[in-house]
Amino acid sequence: MGASAPVADDPDDPVGYFLQDLVYHGKTDRTRDAYERVLRRFESFLVDPERNPSGRAVEPADATHRHCMAWIHSLRGDVAGSTVATYAAYLHRFYAYMTQVGVFDANPMALVVEELDESVDKDPTRREITIPAMREFVAAFSHPLHRALVVTLLKTGMRVGELCNLDLRDLALSNPEVSAAYDLGGRSQLDGRPDSLYVAAEPSVGATVNGEERTASNKRKRGTVIPVDDELTRVLVRWLAIRPDALSPAEPLFVGTSEGWGERITPKTVRGVVERKAREFGWHRTGGGASENVTPHYFRHFFTTHLRDRTGDRGVVKYLRGDVADDIIDTYTHSWGDSVREAYEANVYSLLPTQYTE
Known part of the structure; x- marks a missing residue:
């Protein structure tokens, strides 16, 4: 919901006031009922x-x-962890909105959600890989496609399905040679945002997006603009220099160079690329679980852990991971993307060996 001008109302039933505003903002009865159940439960408490x-x-x-x-x-043990997070988001939105329109003086959930982040907490059972060790792993990939896949995952924290769903229109680069060769950055979300990737929320298996039926899903709560730093630019430029013509009118960013020549890369292919190299490093074995094996999803853990530790800011990482829903009114604003870029570029880790050249 968009910002509203402060009002002088002092409603006897603030929950009812909020629910009525949801109707004014065009929310469905189902959405309103979900909020009512949660907020009335909190009120009873x-x-x-x-x-x-x-x-x-x-x-x-x-x-x-x-x-x-x-x-x-009090909810823990009564409802699932994901439901706890959903209820917390509903309550946060309620307080943020009521504060924004001047009914409440403050949002007590602001501090709570800063600490309550069930989706990006460290997993202590995961294999811990240092940045220098990961740098050696990246250096072991000589094929421009394989290196571009791995570095993109490590530098952005996106899921493997989101990586595979990227089209040329989702990438904006200020490199003049690449811009002359490809029609990049066609997304309106990238207007005025050079050297960025846009990861959408909507692609799902079976849906036709940008003229192509998709075989992988994106799972983020909101579309996200992610900065592309100098290192990621270098590997993407090197990949685009040899990228085969795509068979799809959607112009996928990553396409096959052997089997499936020119076809959109698949999650299975990406997992195979990572697994083969991880086995060479002793980071993957048959029968090994998530606590032991390095997979594309592990890179999301690596990104979350190291970038959060470097920035000291959960909000930046949540934004980049796409863990913040569009309809939650909180500290995220339209200028948030600018502050994210500044924080990201100041803290993102280096992955390329010094001898790497284009």
Whole structure:
């Protein structure tokens, strides 16, 4: 929902006020009902002195971050972890909106969601690979396509399906030679954003997007503009210099160079490229699980861990991973992409060996 001008309303039923505004903003009855179930459940928690941490009935306008955390804690064991995260997002949106329109003075969920990030927490059981070791791994790929696939995954944290769904229109590069050879950056989301990738939210298996039926899905909550740094530019330019003509009118960014010549690359192919090299490094074995084997999904873990540790900012990583839904009103604004680029370029790790040349 877009920003609204502050109002002087002091509704007796703030939850009902919010739900009515959802109707005004064109939300479906199903969406409204989902919010009502969650918010009324939270409201019942607040008015029960035996459950909330105050020991007395509390109105939503007077709830603190401790009340919100206590309620979220009460959900664990009762609903699935993903549902806990969804409920927290609903409550955050409620408070953010009510604060934005001037009904509430503050959003107690802002601090809570900063700490509550079920999707990007470190997984302590994962194999830990240092940046120098990963740099050696990248150096072992000599084929321009294979190196471009691996570096793109490592530099962006995108999923393998999202990588395969990229089209030329999703990439904007300021390199004049490449721009002259290819029609890049046709997405409106890339206007004024040179050297960027756009990862959409909508492609799904079986859907026709950009004139081609897709065989892989994107799973992010929102479309995301991701910066392309100098290293990723170099490997993409080298790949585009040898890229075969695509068979699809969608003009996939990555296409086959042996079997499936000119056809969109598939997740199976990408996994095979990574697995073969990971086996050489002793990072993959038959029967090994997620805690041991290095796969394309491991690169998402690597990206999350190292970039978050370097920036100290969960928000940047959440944005780049596409973990923030469009309809959640919080600290993300239209200028967020600029601050993300600055934070990303200042902190992203180097992956290319010094002897690497185009």
